[in-house]
């Protein structure tokens with residue numbers, strides 16, 4: 590167990606700090622107000638090599654791992670990005686990059702990974718459906734074999750980034766649940782270029798994070814060639830599982846980013862704001878909640894780094910899953926608490942957009958719901974770690 594950063598890891602954190610000076614809290618306030626995708630930020634990440642973690646050098650990546658990705662994106666978030674950098678990394682490199690790296694064929698890897706690593710290609714994930722929600726087994730979007738092609742029909746909901754994405758990983762059924770040998774069989778993934786006339790998208794006006802659009806999709810007779818299949822037909826659920834752990838690790842990183850950004854902002858404010866002749870930060874009533882929230886964020890950070898390290902060491906999936914799940918839960922709980930107390934610390938200014946806390950207050954709520962809800966992480970711990978009966 591070594592808690593020291595290597596020279597290379599230290600350089601990554603320094604680079605993240607430098608990027609955060611340009612793309613700090615004011616940048617994200619402006620992006621959200623303008624409802625504008627942060628392409629200049631993505632370009633900068635591409636230049637820094639930050640979208641190529643977990644992608645080997647031969648495919649344009651930097652060959653480093655989830656640990657380095659966590660270090661980079663936690664720093665970008667904590668230094669003012671909030672949850673945004675982590676969420677964008679999830680969208681750019683985890684949904685797309687890892688799915689293609691883990692299950693793509695050589696042609697798909699060569700065609701997609703270098704563009705993902707450079708920031709030129711964003712890949713959305715089309716998993717959630719209106720009638721399935723957290724239960725992916727109930728996916729209804731269906732890919733019917735037609736000669737050498739597949740014809741896809743169905744609906745997806747809450748799919749992020751579609752308008753800025755050059756491709757989407759569509760989760761479909763190729764065998765209906767009722768006809769499958771096991772309900773987890775018969776799902777298949779397709780890597781489909783965007784835009785497509787057969788995929789209609791309608792933006793969902795939403796609570797927070799307006800720097801990335803979130804959409805409802807209607808897929809009508811989308812014809813794709815066999816070469817669009819990602820991985821093996823029928824094993825899509827098992828392929829999705831391979832990205833679940835990194836997804837939870839980076840979700841934890843996004844939560845830590847927003848939690849820490851809020852604590853740092855509250856501390857800066859509490860040190861300056863004088864009300865009864867002294868800085869409000871000198872009152873324990875202000876200090877203790879911020880200190881407690883910070884302690885919890887740091888504990889969650891340790892769990893996150895442990896999960897990332899296990900992932901990079903290729904530890905058994907269950908072992909990585911246990912810690913990734915705990916990290917996502919703990920980071921989100923700590924972040925919600927941190928933003929809550931930061932809001933109280935700023936008093937009325939916590940409500941003013943220019944102080945950022947109200948944006949992070951909205952943003953942190955997303956971490957309770959996506960990419961997995963807090964309840965589903967508790968279901969995991971209850972069943973898979975504690976050995977309690979499955980409750981659903």
Ligand SMILES: Cc1cc2nc3c(=O)[nH]c(=O)nc-3n(C[C@H](O)[C@H](O)[C@H](O)COP(=O)(O)OP(=O)(O)OC[C@H]3O[C@@H](n4cnc5c(N)ncnc54)[C@H](O)[C@@H]3O)c2cc1C
Pocket residue numbers: 713714715716717721722723724746747748749750795798803955958959960961962963964965968980981
């Ligand atoms: C802004 C945003 C962006 C998103 N981006 C994407 C994206 O890019 N791609 C994508 O595929 N999806 C995306 N999602 C979808 C997200 O992953 C889902 O919203 C989430 O997984 C929950 O599904 P649901 O909303 O259908 O809730 P449901 O599954 O309907 O759950 C509703 C509530 O019931 C609880 N619940 C359900 N079952 C149980 C149970 N067995 N035990 C205890 N509690 C339970 C849940 O925890 C939740 O609180 C996004 C969502 C949002 C809000």
